Amino acid sequence: MTVTVTSLGEAERARLIDAAIRARASAYAKYSQFTVGAAILADDGTIYSGANVENASYGLTICAERVAVHTAVAAGQRKFVGLAVATSGGLTPCGACRQVLAEFCVELPIVLVDVDQHNSAREVQFSALLPECFRLA
Numbered sequence: 544m545t546v547t548v549t550s551l552g553e554a555e556r557a558r559l560i561d562a563a564i565r566a567r568a569s570a571y572a573k574y575s576q577f578t579v580g581a582a583i584l585a586d587d588g589t590i591y592s593g594a595n596v597e598n599a600s601y602g603l604t605i606c607a608e609r610v611a612v613h614t615a616v617a618a619g620q621r622k623f624v625g626l627a628v629a630t631s632g633g634l635t636p637c638g639a640c641r642q643v644l645a646e647f648c649v650e651l652p653i654v655l656v657d658v659d660q661h662n663s664a665r666e667v668q669f670s671a672l673l674p675e676c677f678r679l680a
């Protein structure tokens with residue numbers, strides 16, 4: 544499969560970063576204390592945010608990225624042009640979230656925001672995080 548790499552414009556990137564940082568404030572991370580904020584940009588310009596929500600039955604925890612993607616999809620969105628994730632350390636999305644993203648994107652610029660480094664951000668491509676991903680059709 545040929546993957547077309549896209550990148551974000553400055554204004555979109557700034558909006559996404561801001562949304563991810565703000566979403567992180569709503570994280571429910573009672574057990575890990577590790578708060579994550581995510582924001583995904585649909586191709587019509589709408590941003591959907593998410594934060595991680597933990598549970599006393601630990602396996603029921605849902606990551607910020609999946610909250611954001613599922614919120615967007617439930618609102619009728621199917622095409623995405625960017626994702627920002629805000630964490631302490633500027634970490635990449637977990638494997639489960641990568642697979643959920645693969646349902647909707649073959650390529651996606653992902654902005655990783657390190658809240659410990661004055662919200663410094665670096666951009667990675669989805670295809671670099673999950674090459675040769677599993678997709679039906």
Ligand code: THU
Nearest residue numbers: 575577579595597606607636637
């Ligand atoms: N977490 C996310 O929200 N996104 C990821 O990509 C990895 C992990 C959350 C889940 C849990 O609430 C906490 O971070 C520690 O694993």
